[in-house]
Amino acid sequence: MNTLNENLRSFSIFIYIFNIFGIFKFKVCATRQEKFLSLLLITSFNIFYIICFVGGCLYLKHYTDKIVLYCQYLNHFCSFFCISVIYISEIIPSDSHIDILRILSQIDNLLIRNFKVKINYRKKRIFNFLIALFYFVLMTFVTLLSPGAKDNLPAVLYDFYLVVPYLIWLMETFYTLLAYHIYSRFCLIEEILRTPKLLCRHEKIIITEIFINTYKMMDAVNDLFGMTLLIIFGKLFEWI
Numbered sequence: 001m002n003t004l005n006e007n008l009r010s011f012s013i014f015i016y017i018f019n020i021f022g023i024f025k026f027k028v029c030a031t032r033q034e035k036f037l038s039l040l041l042i043t044s045f046n047i048f049y050i051i052c053f054v055g056g057c058l059y060l061k062h063y064t065d066k067i068v069l070y071c072q073y074l075n076h077f078c079s080f081f082c083i084s085v086i087y088i089s090e091i092i093p094s095d096s097h098i099d100i101l102r103i104l105s106q107i108d109n110l111l112i113r114n115f116k117v118k119i120n121y122r123k124k125r126i127f128n129f130l131i132a133l134f135y136f137v138l139m140t141f142v143t144l145l146s147p148g149a150k151d152n153l154p155a156v157l158y159d160f161y162l163v164v165p166y167l168i169w170l171m172e173t174f175y176t177l178l179a180y181h182i183y184s185r186f187c188l189i190e191e192i193l194r195t196p197k198l199l200c201r202h203e204k205i206i207i208t209e210i211f212i213n214t215y216k217m218m219d220a221v222n223d224l225f226g227m228t229l230l231i232i233f234g235k236l237f238e239w240i
Helices: 003-010 012-020 032-060 066-091 096-115 121-145 153-161 163-194 201-224 227-239
Strands: none
Touching: 003 012, 003 096, 003 121, 012 121, 012 163, 032 066, 032 153, 066 163, 096 163, 096 201, 121 163, 153 163, 163 201
């Protein structure tokens, strides 16, 4: 069993949706043409959301209540800042996403081969699909549910901009599901350690190797959450 392919298929629906929006590439681009197209897609989406953000601000001026207007501005500015940081981080070449799934697959191989455990990848794939489909349906129909006038350009741009919060929530859900998948493996290890049967020397070595791989996964997670990018932003604020 190719556990890496199984784990990739488990998150395939997330991968497809994220790739539509130009984020979360699960491999580093191999050719200059792919790198250029990827950069062009990222830049295009970022510019598009800037235009939608401005249009949304113009549309929000229809609100007469200043408190509501202020809260809306604050909410959309935070969403715009988050999506901008995400797109900026995508410019920096990284394969941290695939590294996490690769290490997770190595842990799966150790568990399956040495402890004969069974991992229901199909069940995990279906569950992930239903969660992602729910968010995708919300993003698809958000413009239809919006009360904005369809003949008003700022209102139309505002409708498109409402996709951003759903996209960020979908990313948060992806990370949560990824953490759950990692947790489920530790539950299997816990069951192994609780068995009355004493572990032999080889099995203890395998458990140690699993924890070593977990440490490597934490390094990949740190890279995934943009520690380098945070340092760069920190230095910029120091200079300012």
